[in-house]
Amino acid sequence: MSARANILRSSAAHAILIAYTILALYPVFLIVINSMKSRRAIFNDPLALPTRQSFDLVGFQTVLEQGNFLLYFQNSLIVTVASLFFALLFGAMAAFALAEYRFRGNLLMGLYLALGIMIPIRLGTVAILEMMVAANLVNTHWALILVYTANGLPLAVFILSEFMRQVSDDLKNAARIDGLSEYRIFFTIALPLVRPALATVAVFTMIPIWNDLWFPLILAPGESTKTLTLGSQIFLGQYVTNWNAVLAALTLAIFPVVVLYLIFSRQLIRGITRGAVK
Amino acid sequence: MGNLTLNKVCKSFGPVDVIRDVDLEVKDGEFCVFVGPSGCGKSTLLRMIAGLEDITSGDVCIDAAVVNTVPPSKREIAMVFQSYALYPHLNVRDNMGLGLKQAGQPRAEIAEKVDRAAKMLDLEKYLTRRPGELSGGQRQRVAIGRAIVRKPKLFLFDEPLSNLDAALRVQTRIEIANLHRELGATMIYVTHDQVEAMTLADRIVVLRDGRIEQVGAPMELYNNPANEFVAGFIGSPKMNFLNAPALGQPGRSLGIRPEHLTLSRDGGLIEGRVSHVEHLGGETLIYLRADPHGLITVRLFGEHAASVDDRAFVTPDMARAFHFGDDGLRMAA
Ligand SMILES: Nc1ncnc2c1ncn2[C@@H]1O[C@H](COP(=O)(O)OP(=O)(O)OP(=O)(O)O)[C@@H](O)[C@H]1O
Ligand SMILES: [Mg+2]
Numbered sequence: 358m359s360a361r362a363n364i365l366r367s368s369a370a371h372a373i374l375i376a377y378t379i380l381a382l383y384p385v386f387l388i389v390i391n392s393m394k395s396r397r398a399i400f401n402d403p404l405a406l407p408t409r410q411s412f413d414l415v416g417f418q419t420v421l422e423q424g425n426f427l428l429y430f431q432n433s434l435i436v437t438v439a440s441l442f443f444a445l446l447f448g449a450m451a452a453f454a455l456a457e458y459r460f461r462g463n464l465l466m467g468l469y470l471a472l473g474i475m476i477p478i479r480l481g482t483v484a485i486l487e488m489m490v491a492a493n494l495v496n497t498h499w500a501l502i503l504v505y506t507a508n509g510l511p512l513a514v515f516i517l518s519e520f521m522r523q524v525s526d527d528l529k530n531a532a533r534i535d536g537l538s539e540y541r542i543f544f545t546i547a548l549p550l551v552r553p554a555l556a557t558v559a560v561f562t563m564i565p566i567w568n569d570l571w572f573p574l575i576l577a578p579g580e581s582t583k584t585l586t587l588g589s590q591i592f593l594g595q596y597v598t599n600w601n602a603v604l605a606a607l608t609l610a611i612f613p614v615v616v617l618y619l620i621f622s623r624q625l626i627r628g629i630t631r632g633a634v635k
Numbered sequence: 636m637g638n639l640t641l642n643k644v645c646k647s648f649g650p651v652d653v654i655r656d657v658d659l660e661v662k663d664g665e666f667c668v669f670v671g672p673s674g675c676g677k678s679t680l681l682r683m684i685a686g687l688e689d690i691t692s693g694d695v696c697i698d699a700a701v702v703n704t705v706p707p708s709k710r711e712i713a714m715v716f717q718s719y720a721l722y723p724h725l726n727v728r729d730n731m732g733l734g735l736k737q738a739g740q741p742r743a744e745i746a747e748k749v750d751r752a753a754k755m756l757d758l759e760k761y762l763t764r765r766p767g768e769l770s771g772g773q774r775q776r777v778a779i780g781r782a783i784v785r786k787p788k789l790f791l792f793d794e795p796l797s798n799l800d801a802a803l804r805v806q807t808r809i810e811i812a813n814l815h816r817e818l819g820a821t822m823i824y825v826t827h828d829q830v831e832a833m834t835l836a837d838r839i840v841v842l843r844d845g846r847i848e849q850v851g852a853p854m855e856l857y858n859n860p861a862n863e864f865v866a867g868f869i870g871s872p873k874m875n876f877l878n879a880p881a882l883g884q885p886g887r888s889l890g891i892r893p894e895h896l897t898l899s900r901d902g903g904l905i906e907g908r909v910s911h912v913e914h915l916g917g918e919t920l921i922y923l924r925a926d927p928h929g930l931i932t933v934r935l936f937g938e939h940a941a942s943v944d945d946r947a948f949v950t951p952d953m954a955r956a957f958h959f960g961d962d963g964l965r966m967a968a
Contacts (some may be wrong), residue, residue: 527720530687531781536708536737549724 385611392416392604399600416601419592420609423602425580429588434613435498436584437566440505444562445555447506448513449521453543455514456521457529467518473511478504479571489576496579504572509562520554521547556621563621567614585610636698637663637788637821639684644693646679646845653679654845657693661823661838666815668832669825670868671842677825680842681791684823686710697788708737713782714791717798719774721766721781727753728762731781745784752780755817756810772803779814790822796831804828811835829871833857841865863963866890872920877905877928877951879958886966890957893920893934896949903948907931912941923947 390406391399398411405411420426455467478485485504486495494500524547532542548555573587585606592602639661646654653676661667669677682688684695686707694701702710713734721730728749735745753759756776766774775795782790795811796804812835815822826832832839833853841848841856841864849861853869860866866874867890875896876888882904897903898921907925919939923931933949941947958966 525718525720527716527718528722530682530685530707531714531716531720532722533687534685534707534712534714535734535781537733545724546722 388604388607388611392601392608394601396601399604413601414605416599416603416605417609419599419602420605423591425583426585426588426606426609428581429583429585430609430613432498432582433567433585433610436501436505437563437617439498439502440509440566441559441563443502443506444509444513445559448510448558449517449548449551449555450543451510451514452517452521453547455518456524467514471511471515473508474515478508482571482575486575494576496577496582498577498582500576501572501582501584504576505562505566505569509558509566512561513558516558517551517554520551524550552624556624559621560618563617564614567610638696638698639789639821639823640694640696640699641684642694642696644680644683644695645691646676646683646688647691652845654683654691657845657847659840659847659850661821663821664819666822666824666835666837668836668839669823669842670827670829670832670839671848672868673827675842676845677827677842678793679845681714681793681823681825684789685712685714685791708734711785711788712791713785713787713789714793715775715778715782715795717794719766719771719778719798721774721777723766726763726765727758727769727777727780730766730777731784734781734785748784748786749780752783755783755814756780771799772807775799775807776810779811783814783818788821790820792822792824792826794825794827796826797828808835829869833869839869841868860890860957861965863888863890863959863965866957866959866965872932872934874957875928875931876959877931881927884956884958886958886960887963888959889951890959891951891955893932895952895955896931896933897952898933898935898939899948899950900946901948903950905931905949905951907947907949909941909943909945909947911943914938921947923949925949 387403391403393407393414393416394405394411395413395415398405398407398413407413451470455463455470489495489500494503528546529542532546537545568586569584570586570590573582573584577583578587589603589606589610592599592606639659641657641659644654644657645652657680669680671677679688683690686702686705690703695703697710697712722733725733728746731749731752732745735748749762750759753762756779758773758776758780761769761773761777766777769777775798778795792811796807799807808831811822811824815835824831824835836853838850839853839856840850843864848868849856849865851859856865856869860869863876867876870892872893874890874892876890879886879889882889905925905928907923907928909921910924910930911922913920913922916938917936919935919937919941921933921935921939921941923933925931931949960966
């Protein structure tokens with residue numbers, strides 16, 4: 358293989374990747390540029406960049422003035438981060454137990470915990486609502502956090518137990534001889550070693566929670582617990598839609614997920630390279 | 636003190652019996668090596684002694700106290716693993732000191748013990764490095780250091796050298812032998828390397844299918860194997876098993892070591908054809924095909940010319956041959 362062929366091959370690969378990136382990012386880019394244009398400019402030429410004449414922050418103004426946008430934002434963040442935390446924590450713990458301890462019914466238990474991947478949780482909406490009413494949790498963050506945690510667990514258990522099985526037995530045994538408790542082994546040895554898998558699960562779990570409209574609408578529609586997605590609905594009317602505000606809200610909603618994603622993907626890459634040089 | 640007694644120890648994984656009725660006594664300061672084919676239960680037995688694996692039945696005693704239910708960290712043992720098993724997030728110093736820290740020893744004392752072990756193992760330069768920044772040999776020395784600082788009654792080694800290259804293996808083997816002399820501690824060492832077993836052991840335990848086949852000093856096993864399995868397992872290259880009836884000898888097979896055969900071109904007891912020759916410099920191994928005995932290995936000292944398909948005769952030194960009966964056991968000569 359000559360060096361030239363290598364360059365050709367790698368530039369072809371890069372061309373494909375760049376094309377894909379543009380394709381994937383273009384809608385986001387459109388949302389962001391249009392959020393900074395006047396209403397007329399949005400409709401006249403949706404693909405144009407904002408110019409001096411068409412530049413208008415009226416959308417952002419509306420969003421920040423109308424409704425409790427900051428509060429919605431905060432609600433979304435609390436619900437997403439808390440659900441993510443619990444799904445990852447309990448998922449990893451269950452995965453560790455399934456991978457590490459031999460007990461009767463281990464395999465069945467693993468299957469049972471992973472079964473939820475195939476069953477849409479929305480099928481149980483009525484029962485969930487009844488349960489939340491009985492527990493007096495409607496219109497609280499906990500209603501959403503509990504549902505999302507339950508929804509995130511099956512995938513977390515499924516993916517993480519595979520990775521937990523790969524954590525060296527010798528390492529765990531060395532720690533037991535050194536007198537570390539099972540909890541310390543889990544937190545200080547197993548968890549850091551499956552960090553790339555944790556990041557993957559986190560990304561997969563996070564996005565649907567952040568974007569969800571269904572459960573906030575049913576379980577926590579109250580003003581104080583509204584999430585961003587639900588809060589933005591006021592701009593989408595049956596007859597009139599305030600596009601400036603919708604686009605501005607979407608633009609603002611993108612940033613936290615991007616930040617969270619960047620954090621996780623860094624972990625992901627760090628985990629991969631660390632495994633490679635070990 | 637570090638006496639270990641195993642009393643009718645058994646282990647089953649579900650319906651599979653992995654360790655069956657193992658009785659063993661290891662005296663204080665002894666270097667005891669477990670050998671056996673892959674899958675015979677060496678590691679499992681070692682893990683049972685360490686307390687990492689539950690015992691199905693029987694007793695494990697350390698210094699006359701039954702420790703069946705004592706957790707690993709309270710058994711005053713230390714273990715060195717084949718895969719080093721160093722904590723990737725801790726530097727060398729913390730790796731070696733973690734056990735003592737968990738036991739609640741004062742910081743200054745831990746530092747002193749770690750320094751002493753590091754000096755012993757020539758690791759002083761690396762104390763602040765992470766395991767990822769060390770070579771394989773250095774990592775294994777850190778693992779050994781982690782064992783030393785605990786001052787255990789019992790050292791357990793599970794194939795500690797098999798991830799190292801040949802030169803490093805010899806060097807580390809000598810270090811372990813020196814360590815045993817210096818510390819005078821009881822050591823139990825699992826390996827399937829002939830040379831490690833023969834050179835390190837005070838006593839070798841030969842295991843097969845979870846049972847002890849024979850226990851004895853290396854030369855005792857070499858000169859006086861109890862059965863065909865032990866005879867074939869101890870010694871390298873492997874002992875030849877000739878067809879005894881064809882030679883007019885009692886029993887099923889006649890065991891003779893490759894070094895106790897003489898080769899001649901002109902005549903001898905068994906005629907065969909050379910099928911392969913290995914020149915090792917100091918010695919020459921000649922493989923001979925001879926029916927009905929199969930492949931016979933002859934070990935000659937020095938250089939010998941021989942080429943494939945040559946006709947040759949071998950004669951066993953009958954005084955050093957072993958007779959094995961139909962049950963595989965050694966028959967009285
Ligand atoms: N957790 C387990 N569940 C079921 N069977 C097991 C388990 N661990 C080990 N075994 C079985 O026990 C037997 C002994 O295993 P062990 O690891 O002790 O062998 P070994 O003598 O150390 O072999 P090697 O020389 O290859 O390391 C093997 O047949 C293995 O399949
Ligand atoms: Mg083993």
